[in-house]
Amino acid sequence: MTTTGRQLVSTLTADGKLTLALEEKTFPAPTGNQVLVKMEAAPINPSDLFLMTTGADLENAQYTPGSIVMQLHPQVAAAQSSRHGKPQTVGNEGAGTVIAAGDGEMAQKLVGARVACVPGNAFGEYALAEAMMCIPLGDHTSEQGASSFVNPMTALGFVETAKREGNKAIIHAAAASNLGQMLNRICQEDGIGLVNIVRREEQAATLTDQGASHVVNSSADGFEKSLAAAIGETQAFLGFDPIGGGTTSDICLRAMERVAAAQMTEFSRYGSDQAKKMYIYGRLDMSPTILTPSYGFGWTVSGWLLMPFLASCDMPTMMGLRQRVVNGLTTTFASSYKARVGLEEMLTKDAIMDYAKMKTGEKYLVTPHG
Amino acid sequence: MTTTGRQLVSTLTADGKLTLALEEKTFPAPTGNQVLVKMEAAPINPSDLFLMTTGADLENAQYTPGSIVMQLHPQVAAAQSSRHGKPQTVGNEGAGTVIAAGDGEMAQKLVGARVACVPGNAFGEYALAEAMMCIPLGDHTSEQGASSFVNPMTALGFVETAKREGNKAIIHAAAASNLGQMLNRICQEDGIGLVNIVRREEQAATLTDQGASHVVNSSADGFEKSLAAAIGETQAFLGFDPIGGGTTSDICLRAMERVAAAQMTEFSRYGSDQAKKMYIYGRLDMSPTILTPSYGFGWTVSGWLLMPFLASCDMPTMMGLRQRVVNGLTTTFASSYKARVGLEEMLTKDAIMDYAKMKTGEKYLVTPHG
Numbered sequence: 001m002t003t004t005g006r007q008l009v010s011t012l013t014a015d016g017k018l019t020l021a022l023e024e025k026t027f028p029a030p031t032g033n034q035v036l037v038k039m040e041a042a043p044i045n046p047s048d049l050f051l052m053t054t055g056a057d058l059e060n061a062q063y064t065p066g067s068i069v070m071q072l073h074p075q076v077a078a079a080q081s082s083r084h085g086k087p088q089t090v091g092n093e094g095a096g097t098v099i100a101a102g103d104g105e106m107a108q109k110l111v112g113a114r115v116a117c118v119p120g121n122a123f124g125e126y127a128l129a130e131a132m133m134c135i136p137l138g139d140h141t142s143e144q145g146a147s148s149f150v151n152p153m154t155a156l157g158f159v160e161t162a163k164r165e166g167n168k169a170i171i172h173a174a175a176a177s178n179l180g181q182m183l184n185r186i187c188q189e190d191g192i193g194l195v196n197i198v199r200r201e202e203q204a205a206t207l208t209d210q211g212a213s214h215v216v217n218s219s220a221d222g223f224e225k226s227l228a229a230a231i232g233e234t235q236a237f238l239g240f241d242p243i244g245g246g247t248t249s250d251i252c253l254r255a256m257e258r259v260a261a262a263q264m265t266e267f268s269r270y271g272s273d274q275a276k277k278m279y280i281y282g283r284l285d286m287s288p289t290i291l292t293p294s295y296g297f298g299w300t301v302s303g304w305l306l307m308p309f310l311a312s313c314d315m316p317t318m319m320g321l322r323q324r325v326v327n328g329l330t331t332t333f334a335s336s337y338k339a340r341v342g343l344e345e346m347l348t349k350d351a352i353m354d355y356a357k358m359k360t361g362e363k364y365l366v367t368p369h370g
Numbered sequence: 371m372t373t374t375g376r377q378l379v380s381t382l383t384a385d386g387k388l389t390l391a392l393e394e395k396t397f398p399a400p401t402g403n404q405v406l407v408k409m410e411a412a413p414i415n416p417s418d419l420f421l422m423t424t425g426a427d428l429e430n431a432q433y434t435p436g437s438i439v440m441q442l443h444p445q446v447a448a449a450q451s452s453r454h455g456k457p458q459t460v461g462n463e464g465a466g467t468v469i470a471a472g473d474g475e476m477a478q479k480l481v482g483a484r485v486a487c488v489p490g491n492a493f494g495e496y497a498l499a500e501a502m503m504c505i506p507l508g509d510h511t512s513e514q515g516a517s518s519f520v521n522p523m524t525a526l527g528f529v530e531t532a533k534r535e536g537n538k539a540i541i542h543a544a545a546a547s548n549l550g551q552m553l554n555r556i557c558q559e560d561g562i563g564l565v566n567i568v569r570r571e572e573q574a575a576t577l578t579d580q581g582a583s584h585v586v587n588s589s590a591d592g593f594e595k596s597l598a599a600a601i602g603e604t605q606a607f608l609g610f611d612p613i614g615g616g617t618t619s620d621i622c623l624r625a626m627e628r629v630a631a632a633q634m635t636e637f638s639r640y641g642s643d644q645a646k647k648m649y650i651y652g653r654l655d656m657s658p659t660i661l662t663p664s665y666g667f668g669w670t671v672s673g674w675l676l677m678p679f680l681a682s683c684d685m686p687t688m689m690g691l692r693q694r695v696v697n698g699l700t701t702t703f704a705s706s707y708k709a710r711v712g713l714e715e716m717l718t719k720d721a722i723m724d725y726a727k728m729k730t731g732e733k734y735l736v737t738p739h740g
Contacts, residue, residue, distance in 0.1 A: 050639045079664055083637035244663060267453035269420050270675055281667070289661035293614060293653045294449060297675040303667030305640055 003027045003036060003100070005125025006343055006368075010051045011087045016077035018056055020090075021067035022343055025124060033104030033131040037115060040142035042094030042122035043335065044346070044355050044364045045150050046242075046282055051090050053356040054286070063349050091122030091366070095137060095145035099126075106131035114140070116148035123343065125368045135322055140329050146365060147178065147335040150306065152325040154281070155182040155333075157309040158240050159192055160317075161279070169193025171231070171239030173248050174284065175215070176203035177360045178335045184212050185332045193234035197227070197248075203360065218251075227255040232262075239278045240304065245285030249278040249301055250292055257295035271296015279304035284358055337365040373397045373406060373470070375495025376713055376738075380421045381457045386447035388426055390460075391437035392713055395494060403474030403501040407485060410512035412464030412492035413705065414716070414725050414734045415520050416612075416652055421460050423726040424656070433719050461492030461736070465507060465515035469496075476501035484510070486518035493713065495738045505692055510699050516735060517548065517705040520676065522695040524651070525552040525703075527679040528610050529562055530687075531649070539563025541601070541609030543618050544654065545585070546573035547730045548705045554582050555702045563604035567597070567618075573730065588621075598625040602632075609648045610674065615655030619648040619671055620662055627665035641666015649674035654728055707735040 007025040012018050030036045055076025062069040095116045101107035115134040119127035137145040162170045172183055175196035187194040188211050196207050196215045204215045214230040216223060231237070237260070239252045253276050260274035276295060281304040291301065310318065325333050338361070341351050346366055355364040377395040382388050400406045425446025432439040465486040471477035485504040489497035507515040532540050542553055545566035557564040558581050566577050566585045574585045584600040586593060601607070607630070609622045623646050630644035646665060651674040661671065680688065695703050708731070711721050716736055725734040 047639070080637070082631055082634065086637060088637070261452055264452065267450070267456065269417070273678065283663050286663050291659035291661065293656050297651070297673030300670060300672035302670035305667040308643065
């Protein structure tokens with residue numbers, strides 16, 4: 001018995017033409033510990049948009065029901081030469097109901113259950129997933145469980161990374177995002193200092209209302225001084241930056257150095273000996289990262305990705321993180337969405353031009369059967 | 371009994387006025403395991419120039435015999451606020467003859483010997499040094515031993531760092547420098563692959579004549595392709611960049627990613643899972659470091675400094691590195707100089723405007739009694 005449903009597919013050709021289209025996809029009956037999930041809710045994350053809109057001319061694209069054809073910036077197209085001509089399914093994570101299962105014991109236990117999963121084709125009506133990778137949602141709705149993986153595991157991964165590297169406090173840029181709000185709650189629970197950087201006063205209020213002790217507004221006068229003061233109070237010499245382009249990481253490193261230099265007893269031509277580090281985990285800004293020679297040589301800027309982090313965890317750690325997410329789905333790890341769109345609606349000009357902006361706090365949820 | 375001699379001192383005031391001047395300095399008789407060294411030769415390294423010329427208007431400075439008064443760029447002056455009004459001695463390393471020693475056994479053994487040392491005031495007639503930190507030069511001249519520390523230990527430190535981090539090959543930018551030539555010889559001795567990046571054909575010839583297998587010229591057509599080819603042949607995913615500003619590190623990371631992507635079996639939206647790393651160990655270019663979003667998230671750019679590296683070595687490792695330097699002073703670790711200048715001559719406009727350029731292969735040697 002097979003199951004057929006619509007699936008969002010992204011195809012890039014060598015000449016830079018990017019097609020997003022709904023295609024009929026047929027799934028065989030699940031075997032072993034596979035389950036077939038009827039997808040009910042899936043968030044559009046920045047990591048999904050990379051395959052959908054990065055470098056694309058959305059304004060002048062051809063929109064027809066169920067498909068968009070757009071032109072990609074030549075450099076962006078060239079950088080993805082290994083996917084030229086190879087259709088990619090889209091949608092990292094989501095939640096839904098298990099409607100069929102293989103013979104395996106783990107799979108059989110999930111029949112009829114609502115689960116969160118990370119199938120890589122969550123923007124579709126159906127997805128096959130490994131039972132071991134599914135998180136049973138119990139009484140939670142699919143919408144409540146849709147973002148159980150990427151954001152919660154990323155936020156927990158930051159705190160785990162900070163602890164491993166010997167830090168008691170961290171900086172987070174673009175801190176009012178769903179992810180940032182989770183991180184704010186986790187840090188309070190774990191006693192980790194957190195310096196939240198936001199761009200607007202109402203974002204600062206959101207975080208302060210949720211118990212944040214240190215929130216600095218990058219649009220306010222004296223931002224760099226406020227940032228240094230917060231770093232001084234928390235001793236945060238590690239930061240996480242989802243913006244990537246421009247000077248966000250540079251500003252953080254400069255503020256860290258200002259604090260470290262003030263704590264030194266004598267001048268060093270090489271800067272302070274305080275190790276300073278920024279992880280870039282996203283590219284909300286695709287312009288180059290700018291690093292000025294203002295903080296000696298005791299600094300590191302590095303990419304951070306969820307999958308290598310997870311691969312570095314042992315099984316008990318992984319299971320502990322997953323259990324913590326399930327326990328806190330409507331509290332610590334709660335997400336909110338600006339809008340819900342069906343599969344066809346997500347390919348309309350109005351919708352895509354809005355969610356492609358990746359504005360803080362304006363995430364979309366896809367409801368494939370909606 | 372005291373000893374008095376001239377010493378180069380650098381003083382920066384809060385208004386950005388930088389004074390380089392020869393001052394009379396009196397040394398007490400050495401005690402314990404201290405030795406008093408009559409300094410005979412000291413190289414002008416980029417790390418010395420940071421205290422002497424970085425950000426300074428050399429063209430319009432006031433030159434008088436034995437002193438220069440110049441104006442520093444306000445940002446550079448502000449970044450060094452912790453040294454405002456505090457005179458700094460200059461000259462990291464050099465070599466000379468031990469003319470007095472404390473009672474300690476190690477110190478007594480060095481009386482009359484030529485030694486290399488790292489006193490921090492090598493641009494002067496005399497310096498006090500710890501016997502344990504001195505390297506006896508045997509029959510080598512002071513000129514041969516003058517650069518026994520900074521460049522040799524840095525080049526050895528690169529190779530040690532590469533090995534520790536699991537690399538079998540490295541990239542080196544500005545590779546025709548004294549340091550780069552040492553690194554070329556060390557890598558051949560140790561069987562470490564080396565991709566040398568140079569800017570001129572004659573520099574490429576210098577390194578090739580010295581046995582380099584991979585030399586790429588950044589001024590030549592097809593530079594980035596040649597670089598990627600050399601990385602592919604050596605599998606060098608770690609590099610050392612003394613330029614710092616501009617796109618040198620970015621170009622290396624892009625070439626590494628090009629090689630890694632070609633070795634992948636399937637496309638990943640996050641770039642290759644090959645870890646790529648560049649260490650910035652100098653700032654020959656003080657403009658910002660530019661990092662483009664062209665190599666996913668599996669990358670790191672970090673500062674590299676000699677002193678923290680040495681601090682990370684255990685004593686047997688340190689002694690092994692030192693012995694290797696002494697054994698190879700006229701071969702592996704040989705340095706060459708463009709010109710020799712006395713203390714007064716180094717403060718003339720002609721001299722300082724030339725050595726401040728830090729041109730590859732044009733290092734100056736100070737002969738304090740010359």
